[in-house]
Amino acid sequence: MVDWSFLLVEFLIKFVLILTLILLVAAAFGVYLERKVSAWIQNRIGPNRVGPFGLLQPFADVIKLFLKEDITPYAADKFFHRIAPIISLGVAFSVYAVIPFADPFRLGDKTIYFAITTPDVNVGILFILALTSVGVYGITFAGWSSNNKYSLLGGLRSSAQMISYELSMGLSLVGVLLIAQTFSLQEIVQKQALWNWNIFYQPLGFIIFLVSAFAETNRAPFDLPEAEPELVGGYNTEYSGMKFGMFFLAEYANMFTSSLIIVLLFFGGWNLPIPPSWIGLEMGSFWLSFLQFCTLIFKTLLFVFFFIWVRWSVPRFRYDQLMYLGWKVLLPLALLNLIVTAIVVYLVK
Amino acid sequence: MNRIENTEHERLTFWEKLYLPEIAKGLGITLRQMFKPKFTRQYPEERWEPTGSYRGRPVLVLDEDGERCVACGLCSRVCPALAIEVQAAETEREKERYPVKFEINMLRCIYCGFCEEVCPEEAIVMSKDYELVFTNREDAILGKEKLLVPIHKLQDRLEFLREYK
Numbered sequence: 001m002v003d004w005s006f007l008l009v010e011f012l013i014k015f016v017l018i019l020t021l022i023l024l025v026a027a028a029f030g031v032y033l034e035r036k037v038s039a040w041i042q043n044r045i046g047p048n049r050v051g052p053f054g055l056l057q058p059f060a061d062v063i064k065l066f067l068k069e070d071i072t073p074y075a076a077d078k079f080f081h082r083i084a085p086i087i088s089l090g091v092a093f094s095v096y097a098v099i100p101f102a103d104p105f106r107l108g109d110k111t112i113y114f115a116i117t118t119p120d121v122n123v124g125i126l127f128i129l130a131l132t133s134v135g136v137y138g139i140t141f142a143g144w145s146s147n148n149k150y151s152l153l154g155g156l157r158s159s160a161q162m163i164s165y166e167l168s169m170g171l172s173l174v175g176v177l178l179i180a181q182t183f184s185l186q187e188i189v190q191k192q193a194l195w196n197w198n199i200f201y202q203p204l205g206f207i208i209f210l211v212s213a214f215a216e217t218n219r220a221p222f223d224l225p226e227a228e229p230e231l232v233g234g235y236n237t238e239y240s241g242m243k244f245g246m247f248f249l250a251e252y253a254n255m256f257t258s259s260l261i262i263v264l265l266f267f268g269g270w271n272l273p274i275p276p277s278w279i280g281l282e283m284g285s286f287w288l289s290f291l292q293f294c295t296l297i298f299k300t301l302l303f304v305f306f307f308i309w310v311r312w313s314v315p316r317f318r319y320d321q322l323m324y325l326g327w328k329v330l331l332p333l334a335l336l337n338l339i340v341t342a343i344v345v346y347l348v349k
Numbered sequence: 350m351n352r353i354e355n356t357e358h359e360r361l362t363f364w365e366k367l368y369l370p371e372i373a374k375g376l377g378i379t380l381r382q383m384f385k386p387k388f389t390r391q392y393p394e395e396r397w398e399p400t401g402s403y404r405g406r407p408v409l410v411l412d413e414d415g416e417r418c419v420a421c422g423l424c425s426r427v428c429p430a431l432a433i434e435v436q437a438a439e440t441e442r443e444k445e446r447y448p449v450k451f452e453i454n455m456l457r458c459i460y461c462g463f464c465e466e467v468c469p470e471e472a473i474v475m476s477k478d479y480e481l482v483f484t485n486r487e488d489a490i491l492g493k494e495k496l497l498v499p500i501h502k503l504q505d506r507l508e509f510l511r512e513y514k
Contacts, residue, residue, distance in 0.1 A: 037383070040382070040383040040384075041379045041382050042382070043385055043386070043387055043388050044387060044388065044389050045387050045389040045391075207369070309379065309380070310372075310376065312379060313372075313376050313378070313379040314372055314375060314376075
C-alpha cells in the first residue's frame, strides 16, 4: 500500500528545496565566488557594494539581465534560437533528479531519501552521463541558429570537444564502478565510508575525470566554445537579456554538478570524517543526514573554488592541443586505467 | 650542423611535458597572489589627491585684484581642439583689457595644457579637478563664473609651473 499523497508532498518539498539550493548556492554563490576569487588573484577586492560583502551582487546581475532587451537576430532561426538556452539550463538542472545528497533518514515509520527521486535510482551515474551529453545540443543549437560565423564556430568546437571528452570521462568512471560493483550513487558513497575514498584507489581515473570535467563544462582552460579573443562570445555572441543569463546560469550549475559528482565518486561523498557514533548520532537520524548534507556541500564548494582558481591561472589551450589531449593522451590513459583496475579487481575478488 | 634546437619536443623536460606539475606551480603562484595587499581604491569614500603635475580641468586664476586674464586670445588660438572662446573688452582700470566672455567647452577639451603653456599672464592653468560629469551638453560649456578659481586653491600647480615650465 503506497501513500500517494505523502509521496507527492515529499516530492514537492524536496523538489523545491533542491532547486532553490542549486539556484542559490550553485548559480548565485558560484557567480559571486568567481568574481571574488578572480579579483583576489588579480590583487583587487571584487564586488563589495551590493549587500554585505557584495553578497547580493549576483541578484543585481540577474535583475539587470531581466531588464535588458531580448534581441533575436533577424536572420536567426527563431525556434532553435529560443529553445537552445532552455535545453542548456533544463539539462543542467535535470541532472539533480538523481543525485542523492545524504543518507536516507527515518521520519516516523517512513524512510525519506535525500534526493528528488524516491527511492534511490540504481543507474544514477548512467543517467547523469546521458544527460550531460544532451547538454551539448543547447550550445550547438545556439551556435547554429544564431546565423553568425563566430557562433557557429563556437558551437562546432563545443560539439567536437564534448564528444572527444565524453569518452575518456565515461571510461575513467568505469574504474570506480568496478570497485564499487554498482551504478547507484547511494551505494558508491556508502562504500567510501571513513576515508575509504576512491581517489586512493583511482588517482589516475580521478585526474582523467577532472580534466574531462573541465572540458565538459566548457571552463577554462578548455573554454574554446566561447574563446573571447578569437570568437567574440562564441555560441552566445547573439544572445542577450535573460537568454544569455540562462546560458550563464547553466554554466555555473554545470560546474556545481561536476564538482558534486567528483566529490560523490572520488572524495567520499557525504561521509563524515569521523564515525557518526562518536558524536552520538545513529544511522537514520535527521541530524546525521543534515550533517552529511553540509559535509557534501562543503566539499563541493571546495571543488567549485578549484574550478574557478584554475580558470584564473591557466591559459586557454589551442584547439589542436585540446584534440590531441583528448584523443591521444586521455583516451589511452583511461583505457589503461580501466584494464589495470579490471585485472586487480578480478584478482582480489 | 649549427641547427638551433628549439622545438617544443626538445626544449621541455619530461616533467614539463606532463603539464600537471607545471600547472600546479602556476596554481601556487595565483594562490600566493590572493593573499597579497590589494591595489583597489574605494573610490567615492577614498579620493585621490593629484599632485601639482596633474592636468585636470583648465581654470582661470582669480588674483587679489581680480582676474589675471587680459583676453589676448592666445589660448584660443593655440587650442588644438577649438574648445576655448574669448571675447575681449576694455575697462578704465590699470589693466585695460579683460575677457567679457570666456568659455571652455569641456566636451572638446583634451587636457593637453597648451593654453596654460602659451598664456603670457599665467592666467589659465590646469587644476586638479578630475570629477567632470555633465548631464547635458549645455552644462559642459563652462562660462567665466565656473572657470574663475581663487589663487590659493591653485598653489600646487603654480609652483609646479614655476619649477618646470
